[in-house]
Amino acid sequence: MTDLRLRDSLVTEGYMEEGPALTQDAMAMEEGPALAQDAIAMAEEGHLASDDNTGAALAPSMEHADGIALAQSSDNTNIEPSTAVNFLVTPTRRSSSHLIRSSFIPEVEASLKPAVGMTFDTLADVEKFYKDYAHDHAGFSVRIGQHRKEDKEILTKYFYCSREGYRKNNDKKDDDQSGLKGKKRKTRNVMETRCGCQAHIYVTRGPDKKYKIASMVEQHNHGVVSPNHRHLLRSNRHVTDRVKGAAFLANEKIDSYVWLFKTFLEAMGGRAPHLIVTDECASMKAAIGQILPETTHRLCMWHIMEKVHENISPSLRADEDFWNKLHTCVWDSETIEEFESRWNSMIVEFQLVGNKWFGTRFLIRESWIPVYFIDIPLAGILRTTSRSESANSFFNRFIHQKLSFVEFWLRFDTALEYQRQEELKQDHKSLHTTPKLMTPWAMEKQCSMIYTHEIFDKFQKQIVASRDHCFIQGIIERDEIKLVTIGSTSKKERLVHFNKSGMIGRCTCKLFESHGIPC
Structure with missing residues (x-):
């Protein structure tokens, strides 16, 4: 079946x-x-039913x-x-005779297992060791057992597998109360988690005030969980530092963002990002300057361009020529001189000279116009709005502002899982299918084998454009350096700088530097 x-x-x-x-x-x-x-x-x-409390597999009666x-x-x-x-x-x-099957010993290296005679300074150390063994290596949940005290000092203590013993049968009690006030008491259909497992360690306190493993049972009478399910073990459920770092902020003040970026650095092992993209939040900008001084900070073009509608007249909003020239100016300018010339012409042509918003955006142009940081790796994510638009559209399918924190977190996690699943599908497709080649060039064939289909499609458009629209205008060679001037049907000239000894080429369009795709 x-x-x-x-x-x-x-x-x-x-x-x-x-x-x-x-x-x-x-x-x-x-x-x-x-x-x-x-x-x-x-x-x-042990896989027929799951344990709600521990994630360990139940062993149904056979x-x-x-x-x-x-x-x-x-x-x-x-x-x-x-x-x-x-x-x-x-x-x-x-x-127990029906539940207990043949004993099961988890396959764990001897150096990681508990052993009789091991000593620990504190009970907290014992608990940490046994839980690390159970969660990270063996695959079962831990339950803290009973202890014996004397003069407020714990002398002995048990640490069990969480499936030790059996739960009390309360069926009779429920039946006795079924007639109270003429209503039948509802009982919960709770899954059984105990199966009489004997696995445990028992520690005693010695004269040196240290705790020693005096006895132990390694065998379980049930299966253990696989590595990819161990985070579901009841005693292994805790909030990690990374999750704490992703907590929501109570406000958007500088101190809150300072805390956020400090926590982020801690979660990343002290390694700061090379590039960070935000909206025009002044508090966030100040905090980045304090905590991430070496990180390049740029503004999200999508957020800026979304505000254009609010700062122009209704007639200009419907002017297709305006939008074409604005997009060409912002996204297609390859030199600073080209951008500034186009910007000034656009401001004059569409009578925006006195527009305060456009004036302010020009003053901060180095923080959002791509040509000012086109040589920064991954700057291509700022060049177009498609990435931000698709991300916003995607998450809006799962979440909205009226959700409670818990519901938001669950939906956000679902969205991420959905994304990962889609990535796996695309990876599978890239591994098991071959894209159609458009040229006889070896470079195209090589890239078809190393790029995913999505990235190869972008590269292929470039190589086809090079074949159909570009041509060599001149070549100058100086020792190990080769300079090639490339013309195009769009009447743009670009210069390719090629180092023959290092086999490294760079084009003035800087598409490879910003997008990671050769032009």
């Missing part, structure tokens, strides 16, 4: 071609034994290990697969 569902899933996702359909009789023969067989194997692995017979009734009529699954995966309260 598991194989059938996996096959159907692969067919649906397009990873597998659909084969001939199974006949009803064949499916009945395949589903019955396979279903029970898979379920038994999963029960032995009292009816001959569950294969349950897949069919006495008259050979097939029971629905869901019926069989529900029977096999529903754990019931039974004696």
Whole structure:
């Protein structure tokens, strides 16, 4: 049954071609034994049901290990697969003889395991050691056990696997109170987390006031969780420094941003980013200057360009020529002289000379106009608005301003998981498909193998444009340096500086420096 569902899933996702359909009789023969067989194997692995409290796998009772017979009734009529699954995966309260299976010892290096005779300065050290062993290496949750005191000093203490013992059966108590005030008391359907596991360590306090492991049991009677689920263990749930650093700010004052960037640096091991992009927040700018003095700070073009509508007349908002010239000036200028010339012409042509907002934006032009920092790696993320627009549009599908903090956090986490899943799909596509080449050049073929499809598509547009619209105007060679003047059908000239010994080329358009894509 598991194989059938996996096959159907692969067919649906397009990873597998659909084969001939199974006949009803064949499916009945395949589903019955396979279903029970898979379920038994999963029960032995401890994967049939999850533990709400610890994330550890429950070991359901296999009292009816001959569950294969349950897949069919006495008259050979097939029971629905869901019926069989529900029977096999529903754990019931039974004696320890039904729950305990063969002992299980986690595969952990000997140097990382607890051992009789180990000594610790404090109980806090004992707890940290045992939890580190359980969470990071073995894969089970820890429960702090009972202790014995004398003169307010703890002399002995237990640290258990969280699945030690059994919970008290309160069914009778619930039945006794079912008639109170004529209403039947509702009982919660709580999953059983205890299975009588004996794994533990027991420490005693010696004359030197240190704690020593006096006895221990390493074996568990249940499976442990896989590494990618260990963060779900109940005793391993805690707020990390990185999460604390991502907390919401109570206000937007300088001190709040100073705290935020200090926390960010701490979470990143003291390593500051090369480039940081923000909106026009004065408090944030001041805090960056204090805490991240070596980081290049630039303003988000998307936020600035979004405010253009608010600062022009209605007639200008509908003027297509204005928007074309503004976009060309801001995004397509390749030299400072070119930008300033275009800006001044645009201001005069559209009668914006007295516009205070445009005047202020020109004064801070070095912080948001790409040509002023085009040689900074990743500056390309500031050059167009598509990245900011798509990010805002994406997150707006999941969150809005009226959400509570908890709901916001859950939705934000869901959005990130969705993004990661989409990235995995694109990675899979890049690994298993090959883009169509447009030129016979070796460079295009090489890049098709090292770039993802999305990046290769951008590179391919450049290489096709070079073939169709660019031509060599002149070549000058000086020792190891080769200077090539490139003309184009757009009547723009660019100079390529090529170092023959280092095999490094640079173009005055600086597309590679800012976007990481050769022009």
